[in-house]
Amino acid sequence: MDPARLTAEFPAPSYRGTQQRALGKIGEALESDNDVVLVRAPTGSGKSLLARAIAGCARQPDEADPQDAIGAYYTTPQVSQLDDVAADPLLSDLQVIRGKRNYSCLLPGETDTPVDRAPCARESGFDCSIRHRCPYFSDRAIASNRSIAAMTLAYFMQTAGSESFGRRDVVVIDEAHGLAEWAEMYATIDLRPSTVPVWDEITVPEIDGPEAAARFADRLVDVCTRRKDTLVGAEELSIAEVTERDRLQELISNLKWFVSDYRDPASASTWVVDSAGEGSPVTIKPLAPERYLNHTVWERGNTFVLLSATILDKEGFCRGVGLDPAKTALVDISHTFPVENRPLYDVTQGKMTYEHRDDTIPEVARLLVRLLAKHDDEKGIVHAHSYAIAERLADRLREFGVDGRIRTHDSDDRDAQLSSWLATDDPELFVSVKMEEALDLAGDRARWQVLCKAPYPNTRDSRVARRLEDGQWGWYYRTALKTVIQACGRVVRSPDDFGRTYLADSSLLDLFGRSRGAMPDWFAAQVDRMSSPELPAFDPDAANAGSADSSGGSGGSNQSGRQTGRRSSRSNPDDHPLADVWGTD
Numbered sequence: 001m002d003p004a005r006l007t008a009e010f011p012a013p014s015y016r017g018t019q020q021r022a023l024g025k026i027g028e029a030l031e032s033d034n035d036v037v038l039v040r041a042p043t044g045s046g047k048s049l050l051a052r053a054i055a056g057c058a059r060q061p062d063e064a065d066p067q068d069a070i071g072a073y074y075t076t077p078q079v080s081q082l083d084d085v086a087a088d089p090l091l092s093d094l095q096v097i098r099g100k101r102n103y104s105c106l107l108p109g110e111t112d113t114p115v116d117r118a119p120c121a122r123e124s125g126f127d128c129s130i131r132h133r134c135p136y137f138s139d140r141a142i143a144s145n146r147s148i149a150a151m152t153l154a155y156f157m158q159t160a161g162s163e164s165f166g167r168r169d170v171v172v173i174d175e176a177h178g179l180a181e182w183a184e185m186y187a188t189i190d191l192r193p194s195t196v197p198v199w200d201e202i203t204v205p206e207i208d209g210p211e212a213a214a215r216f217a218d219r220l221v222d223v224c225t226r227r228k229d230t231l232v233g234a235e236e237l238s239i240a241e242v243t244e245r246d247r248l249q250e251l252i253s254n255l256k257w258f259v260s261d262y263r264d265p266a267s268a269s270t271w272v273v274d275s276a277g278e279g280s281p282v283t284i285k286p287l288a289p290e291r292y293l294n295h296t297v298w299e300r301g302n303t304f305v306l307l308s309a310t311i312l313d314k315e316g317f318c319r320g321v322g323l324d325p326a327k328t329a330l331v332d333i334s335h336t337f338p339v340e341n342r343p344l345y346d347v348t349q350g351k352m353t354y355e356h357r358d359d360t361i362p363e364v365a366r367l368l369v370r371l372l373a374k375h376d377d378e379k380g381i382v383h384a385h386s387y388a389i390a391e392r393l394a395d396r397l398r399e400f401g402v403d404g405r406i407r408t409h410d411s412d413d414r415d416a417q418l419s420s421w422l423a424t425d426d427p428e429l430f431v432s433v434k435m436e437e438a439l440d441l442a443g444d445r446a447r448w449q450v451l452c453k454a455p456y457p458n459t460r461d462s463r464v465a466r467r468l469e470d471g472q473w474g475w476y477y478r479t480a481l482k483t484v485i486q487a488c489g490r491v492v493r494s495p496d497d498f499g500r501t502y503l504a505d506s507s508l509l510d511l512f513g514r515s516r517g518a519m520p521d522w523f524a525a526q527v528d529r530m531s532s533p534e535l536p537a538f539d540p541d542a543a544n545a546g547s548a549d550s551s552g553g554s555g556g557s558n559q560s561g562r563q564t565g566r567r568s569s570r571s572n573p574d575d576h577p578l579a580d581v582w583g584t585d
């Protein structure tokens with residue numbers, strides 16, 4: 001790549017904030033013989049534009065020998081981020097390609113069929129006469145040939161080893177802070193009746209560790225392969241059989257990968273296995289899936305640039321994803337949003353650990369009533385951390401009679417409730433679970449938020465337990481801090497935006513003390529300015545003052561699923577930024 005082109009490749013007509021200085025720092029790091037540059041870029045630094053400039057420095061065909069890798073990949077784990085890139089006119093030369101199920105077949109009678117279930121996937125030897133016009137295959141051909149191909153991290157990893165998406169000169173990974181976790185998630189093998197089509201044909205033995213799991217995997221591969229070969233040999237498959245065939249192929253490949261990695265003495269991965277005994281589901285999970293990342297990511301490019309606001313610790317990050325810190329640079333970009341526009345408030349009510357929760361949740365619920373009264377005409381969001389906490393808070397709020405201002409969701413209606421909440425102008429409080437990332441709550445979308453619990457990883461997860469057994473407490477605290485910083489960024493999206501963050505769990509203060517050394521300066525400045533606010537007294541009537549019901553209007557009233565017709569919607573409900581952020585395709 002040629003970092004000297006960075007300025008010329010910057011796609012916007014002028015620079016904002018720290019962009020010009022950021023490009024200079026990134027250029028220096030790339031010139032200094034680093035294979036990987038980590039860019040710690042906070043919200044508002046225009047990461048996508050920086051990413052485009054970096055990708056534009058990739059070697060071009062007229063600069064390359066035939067064996068040289070050329071061009072660039074842009075990839076991100078967040079579907080919503082890829083959507084933003086696709087919609088940005090300044091990034092129009094990033095050719096976006098998505099997974100097959102995002103495209104529909106063109107054949108008559110099949111226009112509602114996703115490409116991965118179309119006749120070409122169902123019928124053996126099907127020769128589609130319009131394949132050259134097929135939206136998926138033509139997008140794939142264009143992305144394969146364009147200088148910058150853009151895709152989700154899931155698709156990028158799935159296409160490792162494919163002819164269309166071979167090695168390129170530069171790979172830019174946006175929102176890269178969770179790379180180790182994403183790789184662990186993709187490489188995890190979940191074996192249960194709903195995921196193993198041949199479950200009824202196998203006997204699951206007692207599995208007490210990875211060696212027993214590897215032996216079981218060998219047997220399972222044989223059974224799956226027999227069934228898959230039967231399906232592959234059939235003339236025509238039903239849609240259900242196509243699904244089964246694809247699932248079997250994926251399962252066989254994942255199981256073989258596990259067995260070969262586990263039996264490779266040179267592999268750095270540690271595998272942990274969860275099983276409740278004979279006949280029970282089995283989950284096989286990798287820790288530090290270095291070899292998996294080598295195959296799916298690190299072997300796909302010459303130079304890598306990883307961007308995120310929350311790559312907190314270079315050494316720890318490198319260890320988690322199998323990079324050499326000596327060949328990796330960390331570039332820090334300062335925050336351009338005034339610290340006074342993103343205040344933190346200490347409103348702690350006690351600990352939310354499991355043993356203290358019974359005492360703390362009622363206090364947090366009372367706190368929410370006081371905050372509703374303070375913000376009687378502003379929307380807010382509660383980060384409840386888990387559905388169990390969300391339900392208990394919602395129950396209390398219902399008992400207090402303030403449910404007219406509360407919206408909740410469960411795992412099934414998560415996207416629909418979020419869409420409705422984003423669309424309403426009513427000053428609702430959204431009690432959310434796992435929405436600390438990839439949610440853009442600019443301006444009046446939310447002016448305040450509450451963090452109910454220090455988001456430590458679940459110690460009952462075998463991967464977490466294993467890491468703590470190995471003494472990785474730094475990782476444990478940094479993981480929680482990363483989520484807190486991500487959450488704090490939801491309600492302040494531009495230099496003139498303003499949003500308050502209230503901290504309800506006293507463990508958050510302890511977390512700040514333990515992880516101070518890993519904080520970016522701009523977040524430490526937020527913590528240093530933290531104060532305790534004056535709040536109104538507990539008064540459900542005052543909290544209800546902002547309710548759509550309180551003025552006697554028609555329309556929305558009930559918690560979860562309330563109708564929101566009283567005030568006009570300001571945005572398209574489908575156009576929300578978390579639509580499928582946890583999707584894998």
Ligand code: SF4
Nearest residue numbers: 105106118120128134
């Ligand atoms: S290749 Fe042809 S059959 Fe397959 S999805 Fe595309 S249009 Fe449909």
